[in-house]
Amino acid sequence: MNGYLNKIIPFSSVDGPGNRTAIFLQGCNFDCIYCHNPETINHCINCSFCVKACPVDALTINRENRQIVFNSNCCIECDACTKTCHRNSTPKYKVATADEIIKEIENYRPFIQGITVSGGECTLQAEFLIELFTKAKEIGLTCFIDTNGSTDLSQQEKLMNLCDGVMLDVKVWDKERHKKYIKADNEMVLKNLDYLVDCGKLYEVRTVVVPELFNNEETVTNVAHKIKNSTARYKLIKYRHLGVRENNLNLTTPTDHDMNHLERLAHEVGCFNTIIV
Amino acid sequence: MTGVEQIVKDKTLTFEQKVVALARYAENSVEVLNISEDTQALREAGIICDLFEGNVPYRPRYILPNYEKFMKEGCKFLQLDPPTNIWEATNYLLIFYKHVPSITTMPVYIGNIDYLLEPFIEDEEEAKLAIRLFFTQLDRTITDSFCHANLGPKATRAAKIILEVERELENAIPNLTLKYNEETPDDLAIEAIKTALATAKPSFANHNMFTEDLGEYGIASCYNGLHAGGGAHTLVRMRLSKLAETATSIDDFFNHKLPHAMTCMADYINERIRYIVEESTFFETNFLVTEGFISKDRFTSMFGLVGLAECVNTLLKAEKLEDKFGHSQIADDLGVRIMETMEAFIHQFESKHCKVTNERLLLHAQVGIGDDINTSPGARIPIGEEPELWKHLKQTARFHKYFPSGTGDIFPFELNAVNNPEFILNIIQGAFKEGMRYFSLYSSDADVIRITGYLVKRSEIAKLDQGIATLQDTVVLGQGQVRNGKVYERKVR
Numbered sequence: 001m002n003g004y005l006n007k008i009i010p011f012s013s014v015d016g017p018g019n020r021t022a023i024f025l026q027g028c029n030f031d032c033i034y035c036h037n038p039e040t041i042n043h044c045i046n047c048s049f050c051v052k053a054c055p056v057d058a059l060t061i062n063r064e065n066r067q068i069v070f071n072s073n074c075c076i077e078c079d080a081c082t083k084t085c086h087r088n089s090t091p092k093y094k095v096a097t098a099d100e101i102i103k104e105i106e107n108y109r110p111f112i113q114g115i116t117v118s119g120g121e122c123t124l125q126a127e128f129l130i131e132l133f134t135k136a137k138e139i140g141l142t143c144f145i146d147t148n149g150s151t152d153l154s155q156q157e158k159l160m161n162l163c164d165g166v167m168l169d170v171k172v173w174d175k176e177r178h179k180k181y182i183k184a185d186n187e188m189v190l191k192n193l194d195y196l197v198d199c200g201k202l203y204e205v206r207t208v209v210v211p212e213l214f215n216n217e218e219t220v221t222n223v224a225h226k227i228k229n230s231t232a233r234y235k236l237i238k239y240r241h242l243g244v245r246e247n248n249l250n251l252t253t254p255t256d257h258d259m260n261h262l263e264r265l266a267h268e269v270g271c272f273n274t275i276i277v
Numbered sequence: 278m279t280g281v282e283q284i285v286k287d288k289t290l291t292f293e294q295k296v297v298a299l300a301r302y303a304e305n306s307v308e309v310l311n312i313s314e315d316t317q318a319l320r321e322a323g324i325i326c327d328l329f330e331g332n333v334p335y336r337p338r339y340i341l342p343n344y345e346k347f348m349k350e351g352c353k354f355l356q357l358d359p360p361t362n363i364w365e366a367t368n369y370l371l372i373f374y375k376h377v378p379s380i381t382t383m384p385v386y387i388g389n390i391d392y393l394l395e396p397f398i399e400d401e402e403e404a405k406l407a408i409r410l411f412f413t414q415l416d417r418t419i420t421d422s423f424c425h426a427n428l429g430p431k432a433t434r435a436a437k438i439i440l441e442v443e444r445e446l447e448n449a450i451p452n453l454t455l456k457y458n459e460e461t462p463d464d465l466a467i468e469a470i471k472t473a474l475a476t477a478k479p480s481f482a483n484h485n486m487f488t489e490d491l492g493e494y495g496i497a498s499c500y501n502g503l504h505a506g507g508g509a510h511t512l513v514r515m516r517l518s519k520l521a522e523t524a525t526s527i528d529d530f531f532n533h534k535l536p537h538a539m540t541c542m543a544d545y546i547n548e549r550i551r552y553i554v555e556e557s558t559f560f561e562t563n564f565l566v567t568e569g570f571i572s573k574d575r576f577t578s579m580f581g582l583v584g585l586a587e588c589v590n591t592l593l594k595a596e597k598l599e600d601k602f603g604h605s606q607i608a609d610d611l612g613v614r615i616m617e618t619m620e621a622f623i624h625q626f627e628s629k630h631c632k633v634t635n636e637r638l639l640l641h642a643q644v645g646i647g648d649d650i651n652t653s654p655g656a657r658i659p660i661g662e663e664p665e666l667w668k669h670l671k672q673t674a675r676f677h678k679y680f681p682s683g684t685g686d687i688f689p690f691e692l693n694a695v696n697n698p699e700f701i702l703n704i705i706q707g708a709f710k711e712g713m714r715y716f717s718l719y720s721s722d723a724d725v726i727r728i729t730g731y732l733v734k735r736s737e738i739a740k741l742d743q744g745i746a747t748l749q750d751t752v753v754l755g756q757g758q759v760r761n762g763k764v765y766e767r768k769v770r
């Protein structure tokens with residue numbers, strides 16, 4: 001079966017334990033105002049708008065099926081295409097089978113512990129993940145999921161049996177703010193938080209700290225309280241401007257002082273496994 | 278101004294450095310070796326180079342004393358009984374080091390220091406203090422980054438303390454290597470990586486590979502694998518990049534230029550060995566030999582090479598990146614062919630005083646010197662042309678097997694790798710599985726960085742740039758490499 005792929009990063013130090021190949025899938029059901037890789041949100045509709053923007057002719061149109069053809073050999077990674085795209089997509093996405101991905105991973109295999117699938121939102125392609133994980137396990141790799149928590153993981157028994165750990169984003173605790181800035185409800189996210197703590201598969205919770213938008217203290221305290229008795233780590237991520245779409249909010253990066261304060265709050269409720277990045 | 282006066286009046290040299298420079302000046306004022314005209318021509322062309330060993334070899338270049346014996350039996354010449362506690366152990370070792378010769382006058386190997394100190398660790402607090410003083414004294418008095426200590430492969434309390442202390446001190450000296458294999462527990466390896474991110478050491482040595490090639494070994498100087506209780510008389514190197522420029526074609530290179538240069542260089546190495554062993558009296562008189570800390574029979578010599586990458590690129594006239602060494606299969610295969618040719622030569626060339634290696638020399642990937650321009654260390658891919666890490670590691674691994682007496686690659690990582698040291702450990706484990714022999718890392722933000730094999734502080738290079746004398750003699754070498762070897766431009770992972 002096919003997966004819709006944004007890109008593969010052969011070696012990643014920030015996507016779970018040890019060195020992992022990170023596989024980013026295309027397509028997301030959230031629309032975070034501060035999204036750091038907005039080009040992963042939607043599937044490409046082949047409107048060909050971006051083709052003209054490419055300065056090196058890495059993009060062409062297949063005359064027969066009107067699909068965009070991306071030639072990675074000439075791409076200079078200037079990002080002009082993704083900046084031009086009005087749909088938060090990329091012409092550089094790939095359609096690949098699990099076997100094709102495994103074949104690529106074979107190159108990196110001596111050096112990695114496993115793979116982590118991320119997005120976009122990877123659980124939207126759960127069937128594909130099941131196939132990919134089954135094959136990855138056969139060659140001795142551990143399999144991690146990085147998710148926004150929008151799909152009910154407790155109903156994904158097959159996937160969860162294959163999955164060794166989950167990184168869950170909890171963006172904001174407050175429902176209304178979640179709706180406003182993430183463009184979705186967070187009920188399922190919090191349900192998944194409980195479920196993952198209970199089943200012992202929660203590897204890490206991630207919160208991007210955005211001072212202007214959220215009550216970060218509330219989020220951190222609540223999450224810390226939930227995970228304090230699990231083995232999960234709490235990663236507090238500074239909002240950074242890099243890659244974010246233009247908006248009029250003028251969001252600022254939190255100071256070290258802000259971050260240390262939040263970390264202390266987590267410690268106060270008994271969650272000591274924290275990290276600031 | 279005479280050369281002597283030039284040395285005396287040089288404002289960037291410390292007193293100690295002047296004494297050494299004057300001794301070298303005196304040594305180089307006479308010619309005692311029989312050097313053929315052809316060899317001399319290659320030396321003058323910069324193709325064969327003895328790396329400042331001097332004209333009158335009077336001590337082996339690399340000496341790896343059997344410090345275990347010293348700790349057990351003491352030393353008559355130095356009037357020292359075996360140490361009985363951590364203070365005596367560290368103090369006696371420092372005394373001993375002072376008397377281990379090399380071409381810089383300072384010891385290039387100071388032992389598997391964790392194993393040496395472990396029996397004396399009773400109270401860990403006290404041991405930490407002793408070890409901290411010991412390492413501080415090493416840094417301030419052995420003012421040369423070629424001084425190298427080894428750790429592992431097994432875990433000890435001493436190794437943990439040493440790694441902790443080194444992380445706190447952030448000194449350039451000594452160089453450190455962790456001998457790594459499946460016996461090394463992860464937590465020790467992780468500690469080592471954390472220390473390396475703070476202060477560019479230890480490097481990781483593929484212990485199984487070295488043991489298979491050499492038996493009991495130590496890592497000395499930059500990354501030189503040599504026999505413990507022995508060492509290397511000499512290291513002479515061939516600058517392949519320059520040799521390739523003299524060849525009219527690939528055939529000419531393989532049929533004439535390379536064999537001729539190899540024969541000249543190997544003869545020259547033998548002549549240097551002959552002088553040390555048969556004329557200099559070192560092996561008859563030095564206490565290290567007479568008391569059995571080293572043995573003549575455990576010495577060999579090193580046939581070095583630099584600039585394999587540029588050699589291949591010149592022979593292929595490769596100009597585009599995709600045609601060059603490290604990127605093209607054809608270029609890499611040519612590199613392998615050169616190595617196979619050199620290895621075959623070494624295997625048939627006799628060197629009678631190299632008993633421990635069956636009267637053969639050992640190949641060595643020499644790291645280069647400050648004034649090498651357009652010449653990458655050993656078989657490394659040039660800085661600025663590094664491929665993606667996984668490709669880089671696989672490419673490099675193809676070449677490490679040819680160099681039992683040392684080779685290595687260096688990878689700077691972003692500081693945030695400190696949050697996940699296992700990430701680097703997995704990479705090292707994979708690299709060793711693929712056949713890499715030696716792996717060095719540092720953090721792109723640290724003051725101490727690895728130049729080509731040795732360590733220097735960026736802040737010390739900056740001082741020297743301003744014409745201020747610096748404590749360590751290797752700072753000037755680092756300065757040269759930064760200017761000519763693009764050390765600051767290495768690809769950060």
Ligand code: SF4
Pocket residue numbers: 043044045046047048049050051068084085086087088089090091092
């Ligand atoms: S990436 Fe965007 S602009 Fe380009 S074809 Fe797809 S939808 Fe259109």
Ligand code: SF4
Pocket residue numbers: 053054055056057058059074075076077078079080081082092
């Ligand atoms: S990133 Fe690549 S494909 Fe996109 S516009 Fe730039 S060169 Fe063209």
